[in-house]
Amino acid sequence: MDGIEATIEQVKQFHQAHQPLAVNDLDLLETIVSYKLPQLTAEDIKAMLNLADADLKQSRFYQDIARIEGEKGEQRGEQRGKRLGERIGEQIGKANMLLDLINFKFGKPSQAVVKRVKNAEVEQLDVWSRRILTANSVAELFA
Secondary structure, X not given: OOHHHHHHHHHHHHHHHOOOOOHHHHHHHHHHHHHXXXXXXXXXXXXXXXXXXXXXXXXXXXXXXXXXXXXHHHHHXXXXXXXXXXXXXXXXXXXXXXXXXXXXXHOOOOHHXXXXXXXXXXXXXXXXXXXXXXXXXXXXXXX
């Protein structure tokens, strides 16, 4: 008998010896089976333990996994949000700096220029920020 069959047999023997199973027994069994037989689905575990009407989502093991994965998801979301915020902040800062330089070198920019600069990507703002050093007009800056 291989390891999987032996584990299944042990679980069945435990189940038969402890009928009816208490909630703590179910949590313990589910945890053991989940770790020893990770390839089993929730349906496999329910069938093995004759738990057709049990809701494994209510078990402590399932809720622990859901909590852990939820925390991981929150961390990933926070990191993604932080990166997006940094990127937006960088774009706004570079756009404002370029508008200040345009104002200083060529006079107050038109609304069309302001809109174009504020809607530009960071990489384009970098190009224009270098080009303003040699441009003789706003049209040449954007050429």
